[in-house]
Amino acid sequence: MENESVVSKIQGAITRNSELFEELANLYKIFGDASRVKILCALTQSEMCVSEISEFLSITQSAVSHQLRILKTSNLVKTRRNGKSIIYSLTDDHVRTIIDCGMEHIAE
Amino acid sequence: MENESVVSKIQGAITRNSELFEELANLYKIFGDASRVKILCALTQSEMCVSEISEFLSITQSAVSHQLRILKTSNLVKTRRNGKSIIYSLTDDHVRTIIDCGMEHIAE
DNA sequence: TGAACATATGAACAGTTGCTCATATAACCA
DNA sequence: TGGTTATATGAGCAACTGTTCATATGTTCA
Numbered sequence: 001m002e003n004e005s006v007v008s009k010i011q012g013a014i015t016r017n018s019e020l021f022e023e024l025a026n027l028y029k030i031f032g033d034a035s036r037v038k039i040l041c042a043l044t045q046s047e048m049c050v051s052e053i054s055e056f057l058s059i060t061q062s063a064v065s066h067q068l069r070i071l072k073t074s075n076l077v078k079t080r081r082n083g084k085s086i087i088y089s090l091t092d093d094h095v096r097t098i099i100d101c102g103m104e105h106i107a108e
Numbered sequence: 109m110e111n112e113s114v115v116s117k118i119q120g121a122i123t124r125n126s127e128l129f130e131e132l133a134n135l136y137k138i139f140g141d142a143s144r145v146k147i148l149c150a151l152t153q154s155e156m157c158v159s160e161i162s163e164f165l166s167i168t169q170s171a172v173s174h175q176l177r178i179l180k181t182s183n184l185v186k187t188r189r190n191g192k193s194i195i196y197s198l199t200d201d202h203v204r205t206i207i208d209c210g211m212e213h214i215a216e
Numbered sequence: 217t218g219a220a221c222a223t224a225t226g227a228a229c230a231g232t233t234g235c236t237c238a239t240a241t242a243a244c245c246a
Numbered sequence: 247t248g249g250t251t252a253t254a255t256g257a258g259c260a261a262c263t264g265t266t267c268a269t270a271t272g273t274t275c276a
Contacts, residue, residue, distance in 0.1 A: 010153045011164030014146050021149065022142045024210050029140035033234080034133040038122050041129065045118045050253055056119030063235055065254055084243050084252045094213040101209040102132050105202040141264075158223060171265055173224055192222045192273050 030074055031098065035059060036067050043077060044096045047089035138182055139206065143167060144175050151185060152204045155197035 014021065031037055039053055054064040068088060071077045078091045090096070122129065139145055147161055162172040176196060179185045186199045198204070 006154050007156060007160050007164070010150050010156075014150055014164060018142075018146075020211075020214070021146050023214050024207070025140055025142040025145050027210050027213060028136045028145070032133055032137035032140040034126075034130045035234085037133050037136070038126075038129050042118050042122060046114050048115060048118075051251095052115050056115070056122060060236065061253070062237080062255085066234075069254075081243085084250095086253060094216075098209050098213065099132070101206050102135050103128075105135060105206065106128070106131050108202075143264080159221095167264095168266065169223070170225085170267080174264075177224080189273085192220095194223060 027074070030070065030076065031102070035063070036071065037099065039064075039067060039071065040076065040090070040095050041099055043088060043090045044099065047087050049082070049085040049087050051085070053088070135182070138178065138184065139210070143171070144179065145207065147172075147175060147179065148184065148198070148203050149207055151196060151198045152207065155195050157190070157193040157195050159193070161196070
Protein backbone atom coordinates (compact mmCIF):
# COMPACT_ATOMS: atom_id res chain seq x y z
CA MET A 1 0.00 0.00 0.00
CA GLU A 2 1.18 3.50 -0.76
CA ASN A 3 0.20 4.64 2.69
CA GLU A 4 3.02 2.68 4.23
CA SER A 5 5.80 5.20 3.77
CA VAL A 6 3.62 7.96 5.20
CA VAL A 7 2.81 5.85 8.21
CA SER A 8 6.42 4.93 8.81
CA LYS A 9 7.40 8.58 8.63
CA ILE A 10 4.78 9.39 11.23
CA GLN A 11 5.95 6.48 13.31
CA GLY A 12 9.50 7.83 13.14
CA ALA A 13 8.47 11.34 14.11
CA ILE A 14 6.42 10.16 17.04
CA THR A 15 8.91 7.62 18.33
CA ARG A 16 11.70 10.19 18.15
CA ASN A 17 9.69 12.72 20.12
CA SER A 18 8.25 10.30 22.61
CA GLU A 19 9.29 12.40 25.61
CA LEU A 20 7.68 15.45 24.09
CA PHE A 21 4.34 13.68 23.96
CA GLU A 22 4.82 12.52 27.51
CA GLU A 23 5.29 16.13 28.48
CA LEU A 24 2.28 17.20 26.46
CA ALA A 25 0.11 14.56 28.10
CA ASN A 26 1.29 15.68 31.52
CA LEU A 27 0.30 19.23 30.71
CA TYR A 28 -3.19 18.20 29.65
CA LYS A 29 -3.52 15.92 32.65
CA ILE A 30 -3.40 19.05 34.78
CA PHE A 31 -6.30 20.57 32.87
CA GLY A 32 -8.13 17.27 33.15
CA ASP A 33 -9.70 17.94 36.50
CA ALA A 34 -12.70 20.18 37.04
CA SER A 35 -11.39 21.76 40.24
CA ARG A 36 -8.09 22.67 38.64
CA VAL A 37 -9.62 24.06 35.46
CA LYS A 38 -11.95 26.16 37.54
CA ILE A 39 -9.05 27.47 39.56
CA LEU A 40 -7.05 28.26 36.44
CA CYS A 41 -10.01 29.89 34.76
CA ALA A 42 -10.72 32.01 37.84
CA LEU A 43 -7.09 33.11 37.89
CA THR A 44 -7.37 34.33 34.31
CA GLN A 45 -9.80 36.89 35.69
CA SER A 46 -8.06 37.89 38.88
CA GLU A 47 -5.36 36.81 41.28
CA MET A 48 -6.78 35.16 44.37
CA CYS A 49 -5.75 33.79 47.74
CA VAL A 50 -6.33 30.23 48.90
CA SER A 51 -9.36 30.91 51.08
CA GLU A 52 -11.14 32.76 48.27
CA ILE A 53 -10.61 29.84 45.92
CA SER A 54 -11.66 27.39 48.59
CA GLU A 55 -14.86 29.34 49.13
CA PHE A 56 -16.08 29.53 45.55
CA LEU A 57 -15.12 25.94 44.77
CA SER A 58 -16.86 24.72 47.92
CA ILE A 59 -14.03 22.34 48.68
CA THR A 60 -11.74 22.09 51.67
CA GLN A 61 -8.85 24.50 52.10
CA SER A 62 -6.64 21.44 52.23
CA ALA A 63 -7.90 20.14 48.91
CA VAL A 64 -7.33 23.52 47.30
CA SER A 65 -3.81 23.68 48.69
CA HIS A 66 -3.04 20.26 47.27
CA GLN A 67 -4.30 21.30 43.85
CA LEU A 68 -2.44 24.58 43.96
CA ARG A 69 0.75 22.75 44.73
CA ILE A 70 0.28 20.72 41.55
CA LEU A 71 -0.32 23.88 39.56
CA LYS A 72 2.72 25.54 41.08
CA THR A 73 4.99 22.56 40.56
CA SER A 74 3.99 22.64 36.90
CA ASN A 75 4.82 26.33 36.75
CA LEU A 76 1.31 27.30 35.72
CA VAL A 77 0.83 29.57 38.72
CA LYS A 78 3.08 31.69 40.88
CA THR A 79 2.64 33.03 44.39
CA ARG A 80 3.36 36.04 46.48
CA ARG A 81 2.72 36.59 50.14
CA ASN A 82 0.43 39.33 51.41
CA GLY A 83 0.38 39.25 55.19
CA LYS A 84 -1.13 36.01 56.27
CA SER A 85 -2.40 35.22 52.80
CA ILE A 86 -0.69 33.70 49.82
CA ILE A 87 -1.88 35.21 46.57
CA TYR A 88 -1.91 32.95 43.53
CA SER A 89 -1.77 34.15 39.93
CA LEU A 90 -1.02 32.74 36.50
CA THR A 91 2.61 32.69 35.43
CA ASP A 92 1.73 33.50 31.84
CA ASP A 93 -1.10 33.75 29.34
CA HIS A 94 -0.74 30.30 27.82
CA VAL A 95 -3.25 29.00 30.33
CA ARG A 96 -5.90 31.33 29.02
CA THR A 97 -5.15 30.27 25.45
CA ILE A 98 -5.37 26.59 26.29
CA ILE A 99 -8.68 26.98 28.11
CA ASP A 100 -10.12 29.03 25.27
CA CYS A 101 -8.95 26.40 22.84
CA GLY A 102 -10.83 23.68 24.68
CA MET A 103 -13.91 25.82 25.17
CA GLU A 104 -14.07 26.42 21.47
CA HIS A 105 -14.16 22.70 20.85
CA ILE A 106 -16.98 22.17 23.33
CA ALA A 107 -19.07 24.99 21.90
CA GLU A 108 -19.95 23.19 18.71
CA MET B 109 -11.10 44.83 50.18
CA GLU B 110 -12.06 46.07 46.74
CA ASN B 111 -11.19 42.71 45.24
CA GLU B 112 -14.24 41.14 46.84
CA SER B 113 -16.83 42.07 44.23
CA VAL B 114 -14.55 40.86 41.44
CA VAL B 115 -14.05 37.56 43.18
CA SER B 116 -17.75 37.07 43.82
CA LYS B 117 -18.48 37.77 40.16
CA ILE B 118 -15.97 35.12 39.16
CA GLN B 119 -17.45 32.77 41.71
CA GLY B 120 -20.88 33.34 40.18
CA ALA B 121 -19.69 32.77 36.64
CA ILE B 122 -17.89 29.59 37.54
CA THR B 123 -20.62 28.17 39.75
CA ARG B 124 -23.23 28.85 37.07
CA ASN B 125 -21.17 27.07 34.43
CA SER B 126 -20.04 24.20 36.57
CA GLU B 127 -21.10 21.56 34.05
CA LEU B 128 -19.21 23.35 31.32
CA PHE B 129 -15.99 23.03 33.30
CA GLU B 130 -16.76 19.40 33.96
CA GLU B 131 -17.04 18.93 30.22
CA LEU B 132 -13.86 20.87 29.60
CA ALA B 133 -11.96 18.77 32.13
CA ASN B 134 -13.25 15.61 30.50
CA LEU B 135 -11.99 16.79 27.15
CA TYR B 136 -8.53 17.49 28.51
CA LYS B 137 -8.52 14.21 30.37
CA ILE B 138 -8.54 12.51 27.00
CA PHE B 139 -5.46 14.42 25.90
CA GLY B 140 -3.85 13.62 29.25
CA ASP B 141 -2.44 10.27 28.22
CA ALA B 142 0.66 9.83 26.10
CA SER B 143 -0.72 6.95 24.06
CA ARG B 144 -3.85 8.85 23.18
CA VAL B 145 -2.06 12.08 22.31
CA LYS B 146 0.29 10.14 20.09
CA ILE B 147 -2.64 8.49 18.35
CA LEU B 148 -4.40 11.80 17.87
CA CYS B 149 -1.26 13.48 16.63
CA ALA B 150 -0.59 10.66 14.19
CA LEU B 151 -4.13 10.98 12.88
CA THR B 152 -3.58 14.67 12.17
CA GLN B 153 -1.06 13.47 9.58
CA SER B 154 -2.90 10.55 8.07
CA GLU B 155 -5.79 8.21 8.68
CA MET B 156 -4.64 4.84 9.99
CA CYS B 157 -5.92 1.40 10.88
CA VAL B 158 -5.63 -0.22 14.28
CA SER B 159 -2.68 -2.47 13.50
CA GLU B 160 -0.64 0.42 12.13
CA ILE B 161 -1.24 2.41 15.29
CA SER B 162 -0.50 -0.60 17.44
CA GLU B 163 2.78 -1.10 15.62
CA PHE B 164 4.21 2.39 16.00
CA LEU B 165 3.03 2.76 19.59
CA SER B 166 4.53 -0.60 20.52
CA ILE B 167 1.52 -1.50 22.61
CA THR B 168 -0.94 -4.34 22.27
CA GLN B 169 -3.64 -4.25 19.64
CA SER B 170 -6.06 -4.64 22.51
CA ALA B 171 -4.75 -1.58 24.32
CA VAL B 172 -5.02 0.46 21.14
CA SER B 173 -8.58 -0.68 20.62
CA HIS B 174 -9.50 0.33 24.14
CA GLN B 175 -8.00 3.77 23.63
CA LEU B 176 -9.65 4.19 20.25
CA ARG B 177 -12.98 3.39 21.80
CA ILE B 178 -12.48 6.24 24.24
CA LEU B 179 -11.58 8.57 21.41
CA LYS B 180 -14.58 7.48 19.39
CA THR B 181 -17.00 7.75 22.29
CA SER B 182 -15.80 11.32 22.73
CA ASN B 183 -16.38 11.98 19.04
CA LEU B 184 -12.77 12.90 18.43
CA VAL B 185 -12.30 10.20 15.82
CA LYS B 186 -14.51 8.46 13.31
CA THR B 187 -14.16 5.13 11.55
CA ARG B 188 -14.79 3.47 8.25
CA ARG B 189 -14.29 -0.11 7.28
CA ASN B 190 -11.90 -1.14 4.53
CA GLY B 191 -12.04 -4.89 4.10
CA LYS B 192 -10.80 -6.48 7.26
CA SER B 193 -9.42 -3.22 8.59
CA ILE B 194 -11.08 -0.36 10.38
CA ILE B 195 -9.64 2.97 9.37
CA TYR B 196 -9.59 5.69 12.01
CA SER B 197 -9.47 9.40 11.28
CA LEU B 198 -10.13 12.68 13.08
CA THR B 199 -13.69 13.96 13.07
CA ASP B 200 -12.56 17.56 12.77
CA ASP B 201 -9.59 19.88 13.02
CA HIS B 202 -10.09 20.98 16.60
CA VAL B 203 -7.81 18.19 17.73
CA ARG B 204 -4.95 19.61 15.73
CA THR B 205 -5.57 23.04 17.20
CA ILE B 206 -5.64 21.73 20.75
CA ILE B 207 -2.41 19.77 20.31
CA ASP B 208 -0.68 22.76 18.72
CA CYS B 209 -1.88 24.89 21.59
CA GLY B 210 -0.29 22.61 24.15
CA MET B 211 2.89 22.18 22.15
CA GLU B 212 3.30 25.92 22.03
CA HIS B 213 3.18 26.06 25.80
CA ILE B 214 5.80 23.37 26.16
CA ALA B 215 8.15 24.98 23.68
CA GLU B 216 9.08 27.87 25.93
C1' DT C 217 -17.58 -23.66 4.83
C1' DG C 218 -13.39 -23.09 7.52
C1' DA C 219 -8.82 -21.15 8.24
C1' DA C 220 -6.53 -16.80 8.72
C1' DC C 221 -6.53 -12.11 9.67
C1' DA C 222 -8.34 -7.65 11.92
C1' DT C 223 -10.67 -5.61 15.53
C1' DA C 224 -13.57 -5.38 19.82
C1' DT C 225 -14.68 -6.53 24.44
C1' DG C 226 -14.70 -8.12 29.36
C1' DA C 227 -12.25 -9.37 33.51
C1' DA C 228 -8.49 -8.60 36.41
C1' DC C 229 -4.89 -6.00 38.36
C1' DA C 230 -1.30 -2.60 39.50
C1' DG C 231 -0.60 2.16 39.52
C1' DT C 232 -2.43 6.74 40.01
C1' DT C 233 -5.52 10.41 41.60
C1' DG C 234 -8.07 13.57 44.54
C1' DC C 235 -10.14 13.88 48.58
C1' DT C 236 -10.42 14.13 53.94
C1' DC C 237 -8.46 14.26 58.49
C1' DA C 238 -4.93 15.53 61.52
C1' DT C 239 -1.25 18.30 62.16
C1' DA C 240 2.68 21.45 61.03
C1' DT C 241 4.35 25.98 59.63
C1' DA C 242 3.99 30.84 59.44
C1' DA C 243 2.30 35.64 60.08
C1' DC C 244 -0.42 38.88 62.68
C1' DC C 245 -1.97 41.29 66.75
C1' DA C 246 -3.49 42.12 71.54
C1' DT D 247 4.37 35.77 74.22
C1' DG D 248 0.15 33.37 73.29
C1' DG D 249 -4.05 33.11 70.60
C1' DT D 250 -5.97 33.49 66.10
C1' DT D 251 -5.95 33.23 61.26
C1' DA D 252 -3.99 31.47 56.74
C1' DT D 253 -1.74 28.01 54.32
C1' DA D 254 0.99 23.63 53.63
C1' DT D 255 1.87 18.85 54.22
C1' DG D 256 1.63 13.79 55.15
C1' DA D 257 -0.96 9.60 55.77
C1' DG D 258 -4.73 6.95 54.42
C1' DC D 259 -8.32 5.56 51.45
C1' DA D 260 -11.87 4.93 47.86
C1' DA D 261 -12.40 5.65 43.07
C1' DC D 262 -10.51 5.71 38.64
C1' DT D 263 -7.13 4.46 34.72
C1' DG D 264 -4.51 1.98 31.36
C1' DT D 265 -2.66 -2.15 30.44
C1' DT D 266 -2.61 -7.26 29.52
C1' DC D 267 -4.71 -11.75 28.78
C1' DA D 268 -8.28 -14.45 27.02
C1' DT D 269 -11.83 -14.60 24.07
C1' DA D 270 -15.60 -12.97 20.98
C1' DT D 271 -17.04 -10.81 16.68
C1' DG D 272 -16.56 -9.96 11.98
C1' DT D 273 -14.38 -10.10 7.20
C1' DT D 274 -11.83 -12.31 3.43
C1' DC D 275 -10.61 -15.93 0.42
C1' DA D 276 -9.32 -20.60 -0.94
